[in-house]
Amino acid sequence: MKAKLVGLMAVLLLLAAAPVFAHHSFAAEYDSTKPVTLKGTVVKFDWVNPHSRLYMEVKDQATGKTVQWELETGNVTTLQRRGWRRDTLKPGDAIIVTGFRAKDGANLAAASTVSTADGKRLFAGSANDGGPNSQQ
Amino acid sequence: MRNHFLDWILIIAAALIVFSLALTPATAQGQPAGATKQGPRILLPKAGPPPPRLPDGRVDLGNGKGAWSPVVIKDLTGHGYGDTNIQNAGKRGPQLVEKPVDIQMLPWAQKFFDVADGNLSKDDPEGFCLPPGIPRMQATPFPFQIYQLPDRLIFVYEGGAHMWRIVYTDGRAHSKDATDYPTYLGEGIGHWDGDTMVVDNVGFNDKTWLDAAGHPHTEKLHVVERYTRTSVNNLHYEATIDDPGTYTKPWTTSWNIVWEPGITPLEYICQEGNRDIQHLVGK
Numbered sequence: 001m002k003a004k005l006v007g008l009m010a011v012l013l014l015l016a017a018a019p020v021f022a023h024h025s026f027a028a029e030y031d032s033t034k035p036v037t038l039k040g041t042v043v044k045f046d047w048v049n050p051h052s053r054l055y056m057e058v059k060d061q062a063t064g065k066t067v068q069w070e071l072e073t074g075n076v077t078t079l080q081r082r083g084w085r086r087d088t089l090k091p092g093d094a095i096i097v098t099g100f101r102a103k104d105g106a107n108l109a110a111a112s113t114v115s116t117a118d119g120k121r122l123f124a125g126s127a128n129d130g131g132p133n134s135q136q
Numbered sequence: 137m138r139n140h141f142l143d144w145i146l147i148i149a150a151a152l153i154v155f156s157l158a159l160t161p162a163t164a165q166g167q168p169a170g171a172t173k174q175g176p177r178i179l180l181p182k183a184g185p186p187p188p189r190l191p192d193g194r195v196d197l198g199n200g201k202g203a204w205s206p207v208v209i210k211d212l213t214g215h216g217y218g219d220t221n222i223q224n225a226g227k228r229g230p231q232l233v234e235k236p237v238d239i240q241m242l243p244w245a246q247k248f249f250d251v252a253d254g255n256l257s258k259d260d261p262e263g264f265c266l267p268p269g270i271p272r273m274q275a276t277p278f279p280f281q282i283y284q285l286p287d288r289l290i291f292v293y294e295g296g297a298h299m300w301r302i303v304y305t306d307g308r309a310h311s312k313d314a315t316d317y318p319t320y321l322g323e324g325i326g327h328w329d330g331d332t333m334v335v336d337n338v339g340f341n342d343k344t345w346l347d348a349a350g351h352p353h354t355e356k357l358h359v360v361e362r363y364t365r366t367s368v369n370n371l372h373y374e375a376t377i378d379d380p381g382t383y384t385k386p387w388t389t390s391w392n393i394v395w396e397p398g399i400t401p402l403e404y405i406c407q408e409g410n411r412d413i414q415h416l417v418g419k
Contacts, residue, residue: 023262023263023265024260024263025218025256025258025263025348028255028256028257028258028416028417028419029258029415029416029417048409049297049405050265050297050409050412051411051412053409053411075404076404077278077294077403080402102415103417
């Protein structure tokens with residue numbers, strides 16, 4: 001039952017967190033037909049504008065190699081108003097990120113949700129990217 | 137059995153919480169009307185008590201007791217261009233202006249617009265952290281405040297990035313050289329028309345797009361803004377775009393901006409880490 005609950009939450013959060021980009025065109029950078037789920041550990045979280053950046057290491061199940069990914073999240077003020085802190089994510093934290101892949105093939109994605117090992121789920125801020133009320 | 141019942145209560149509660157989170161921004165902005173997945177959508181004026189007044193009798197436009205919180209409007213004409221969010225990428229998405237307006241661009245402008253639309257607005261100056269200009273400052277989703285002094289208004293914007301703007305209201309005319317020194321926000325001169333603050337703007341450079349869709353303009357741009365606080369919670373915003381270098385005739389668009397008590401603009405320095413540029417590939 002717990003699994004069902006977690007699954008439902010994940011789906012709903014994904015729906016709720018569909019990114020709307022204000023600072024730049026979402027579609028010019030990311031592919032809405034290529035959702036991605038990444039499971040790994042935090043390398044670095046850069047608390048910067050216009051988008052905070054999350055860097056994580058993901059182990060490729062097929063090759064066993066570790067690959068680094070860059071995740072675009074919301075701007076600092078949006079994240080701050082949503083309760084994020086610059087140390088919300090620390091190096092080594094285990095996380096699961098959902099998002100959409102970059103069109104240029106880089107290991108880059110626009111994050112929708114970030115889930116931490118303690119079960120906390122965070123909107124990535126990109127749903128309201130550029131401001132607290134940027135929904136359409 | 138009882139455990140299963142509690143589990144389902146938990147699931148339903150979780151669903152309600154998540155959906156309420158998802159819907160909060162929309163409801164906070166007033167009541168969307170005619171909302172469909174891809175169709176037009178506007179924000180109705182948010183109801184509330186009559187707007188407060190200052191000792192001089194003028195409507196209080198905020199003065200730092202909270203902030204106006206605009207939403208992003210990708211196409212100021214309301215026809216749904218430039219909507220590049222995830223649900224509507226490449227399609228004509230919902231818009232938040234009150235009424236779509238038909239415009240006619242001069243041939244160069246139409247060509248410019250078609251290119252912008254064709255490459256999914258990848259060259260939008262705002263994506264390069266340049267200021268949005270007027271009226272787009274009021275269609276960019278960052279809180280802003282309006283302070284009223286006896287002879288001027290001071291706009292403090294969180295976005296665009298972290299800008300300010302002074303609008304004199306002391307009866308002066310535009311500077312004679314306003315158009316000789318074009319700027320991103322131009323020169324705004326204001327006066328009251330009843331309870332509406334009218335700001336006349338000239339002296340723009342041509343480095344901004346009017347909106348994310350890619351409607352261009354020249355340095356001949358002349359924008360007349362009308363700010364009307366219709367209730368404590370709502371600012372009705374109207375802008376008339378007059379640019380004979382780009383459009384065959386002036387056109388007017390309008391939308392509503394919600395009041396958020398207790399909010400203050402925070403620092404937003406867009407230039408700090410704009411790492412998107414190298415990945416903006418367009419189609």
